[in-house]
Amino acid sequence: MSTPGSAPRPRLAVHKFASCDGCQLQLLNLEDELLPLAERFEITHFLEASSRVLPGPWDVSLVEGSVTTAHDVERIGRIRDESALLIAIGACATAGGLQALRNRADVEAWKAHVYPQPRWLETLPTSTPISAHVKVDHEIQGCPVSGAQLLRVLLRLLLGTQPDLPGHSVCIECKRRGTICVLVTRRIPCLGPLTRAGCGALCPSIGRDCYGCFGPADDPNPEALALQLRMLGLPAADIARRFRGIYNAAAPFRRVAEALEREHG
Amino acid sequence: MAERRTIEVGALARVEGQGALHLTLEGDRVVELRLEIYEPPRFFEGFLRGRAARELPDLMARICGICPVAYQMSAVHAVESIFDVTIDPAVRQLRRLFTCGEWIESHLLHMFFLAAPDYLGLDDGIAVAKLHPVQVERALRLRKLGHRILALLGGRPVNPVGACIGGFARAPTRSEMASLESELVHAAGEAEACLRWIASLPIPSRPQEIELVSLRHPHEYPMNEGRLVSTRGLDVAVSEFDSAFVESQVPHSTALHCRRRDGGAYLVGPLARLALNAEHLTPAASAALETLRPRLPSFDPAASVLARGIEVLYACEEALRIARSYEPPAAPAASWTPCAGVGHGATEAPRGLLYVRVETDAAGDVVAIRIVPPTAQNQARIEDDLRLLAPRVLALSHDEARRSCESAIRDYDPCISCSTHFLTLEIERRIRSED
Numbered sequence: 001m002s003t004p005g006s007a008p009r010p011r012l013a014v015h016k017f018a019s020c021d022g023c024q025l026q027l028l029n030l031e032d033e034l035l036p037l038a039e040r041f042e043i044t045h046f047l048e049a050s051s052r053v054l055p056g057p058w059d060v061s062l063v064e065g066s067v068t069t070a071h072d073v074e075r076i077g078r079i080r081d082e083s084a085l086l087i088a089i090g091a092c093a094t095a096g097g098l099q100a101l102r103n104r105a106d107v108e109a110w111k112a113h114v115y116p117q118p119r120w121l122e123t124l125p126t127s128t129p130i131s132a133h134v135k136v137d138h139e140i141q142g143c144p145v146s147g148a149q150l151l152r153v154l155l156r157l158l159l160g161t162q163p164d165l166p167g168h169s170v171c172i173e174c175k176r177r178g179t180i181c182v183l184v185t186r187r188i189p190c191l192g193p194l195t196r197a198g199c200g201a202l203c204p205s206i207g208r209d210c211y212g213c214f215g216p217a218d219d220p221n222p223e224a225l226a227l228q229l230r231m232l233g234l235p236a237a238d239i240a241r242r243f244r245g246i247y248n249a250a251a252p253f254r255r256v257a258e259a260l261e262r263e264h265g
Numbered sequence: 266m267a268e269r270r271t272i273e274v275g276a277l278a279r280v281e282g283q284g285a286l287h288l289t290l291e292g293d294r295v296v297e298l299r300l301e302i303y304e305p306p307r308f309f310e311g312f313l314r315g316r317a318a319r320e321l322p323d324l325m326a327r328i329c330g331i332c333p334v335a336y337q338m339s340a341v342h343a344v345e346s347i348f349d350v351t352i353d354p355a356v357r358q359l360r361r362l363f364t365c366g367e368w369i370e371s372h373l374l375h376m377f378f379l380a381a382p383d384y385l386g387l388d389d390g391i392a393v394a395k396l397h398p399v400q401v402e403r404a405l406r407l408r409k410l411g412h413r414i415l416a417l418l419g420g421r422p423v424n425p426v427g428a429c430i431g432g433f434a435r436a437p438t439r440s441e442m443a444s445l446e447s448e449l450v451h452a453a454g455e456a457e458a459c460l461r462w463i464a465s466l467p468i469p470s471r472p473q474e475i476e477l478v479s480l481r482h483p484h485e486y487p488m489n490e491g492r493l494v495s496t497r498g499l500d501v502a503v504s505e506f507d508s509a510f511v512e513s514q515v516p517h518s519t520a521l522h523c524r525r526r527d528g529g530a531y532l533v534g535p536l537a538r539l540a541l542n543a544e545h546l547t548p549a550a551s552a553a554l555e556t557l558r559p560r561l562p563s564f565d566p567a568a569s570v571l572a573r574g575i576e577v578l579y580a581c582e583e584a585l586r587i588a589r590s591y592e593p594p595a596a597p598a599a600s601w602t603p604c605a606g607v608g609h610g611a612t613e614a615p616r617g618l619l620y621v622r623v624e625t626d627a628a629g630d631v632v633a634i635r636i637v638p639p640t641a642q643n644q645a646r647i648e649d650d651l652r653l654l655a656p657r658v659l660a661l662s663h664d665e666a667r668r669s670c671e672s673a674i675r676d677y678d679p680c681i682s683c684s685t686h687f688l689t690l691e692i693e694r695r696i697r698s699e700d
Contacts, residue, residue, distance in 0.1 A: 022330020050389035101312040110311030202420035206435035
């Protein structure tokens, strides 16, 4: 393990694609750990935080955001070439983000709706995850990623071990913190049974529905949950819309949303 | 023949999002100036159509990682005006507390991590921390308290999950609020110390003719409600936004530019709020303002960082007042029934006025939505500012000229992702003798 002064520190870069900046902000939001972290890594490219921008290569590149322009397709290729490890962080980088809702829409019509001169814009018809373009070594899920998970992954890299993020669902987090199930006891349409742990079951803990912002857990069964939500009396279109959320382009959510929409006609 | 120069900088750092500046001068005359914003558009106004109004707080938050509360609140207020929801006064206070948290965390990030390095000739906040550990650690401590407020009401600071149409999913208990209160007791003192230190740094000065625009409320420093007012006599309801302002598209930016109807650029943000609402500051914030005259209130964008410091102090005092007088609401959220209509909402995001217009159908689904972020409104103003600054940086070295322009842009704390778009500053300087 490298310690300050004893060995060269790993070079860390943070790159941004189409996003809200919230995931890289989670790094800056690690108030207690930020300064020690900056001792362990040499941060050589983090535009939001520093004017000191050095060229690659990098030992670790954290990539936030989705790919939505031809220029960004080239840029992610160059970043991959210069990065020993590439880690996609957040819903945009791992699944295309909320903005992947464009993938099934007429983007030209949207451009015309939002902009008086749509021809001045250069944008692809799709918003795609980093893994659709280059090999990704690790993915950290969440919208935003959890600061604790981000820190854990970085520390494990320093220790020379693999990230060990949970693959289980938010339900387990509710059980751990003793939160009574909102779906079973209050008939609130919660996506917790399908959603990856990491947030600490924030939404159920305040008595509302989880809306899936950490994406699908390992081996989810969205069809079974869709059926449960039907039994609560929710219309198919409304259930489909819930899956067309932050992780709309993630395969298990997309699959069940499409099935529900077909049924709805 | 006048010498023709183009100034380019590789990439603008320490702003949220990315963009570029292109500046060409002939002698000391600016012949071309473009603040190029090429952040790829994410089409929120496209994909929010057809969504349930209920979903707007969760979806709108994703526009900006650093000021999600303002996006949530502008949309929530617009929708509540359509559904005619009556808000419990205790909930209204909680919403002010929520905004206090966002102002504290966003302003301190700008003051210590984005702006302070400029005044000290350093690259980043980490370098500032090495030289001034006590100061930066204090700011981080206070910023953490901002996050604590956001977490109490929203679960987490980025993309908080607590806000909903009608109020909050859950209201804090008395004991939770008492615990926050105990942490807030010393916050104003810490905020004063933060402001004092920032004010001791060599902050530049660029006073100029500007129209300042903000919300104004008869009884309080504006956050979620008020009329649209300006230093040149504008005074209209939020629903009259279009009578005062007009959005247009320019080829070099993916963010729409917003100007006054007469074509003039204007400024939104802490400098404007302070100039138009100073009489509603809390006691310590008001006293701190007195010590900063004549730098504030003023028409000097470079003094914005001091206005942020005043607002952090204000937010700490206001948060403490709210925590002290807290009585839990009868219900955390008012009930509502969807209906068709058009609603307008405006809040004061950390970076300034954030206007949203929502149209719903009878089921409460969004038919149309328009979002006017603060940075979209400040774009034209930033360009005007740089046009004034450019002749003054000619005598400087390339590096100093670039730093001056970048620093001027940072005074606005631009949030390009907010505009759902990308800012890389490129100032390139080329000296070409005429043939």
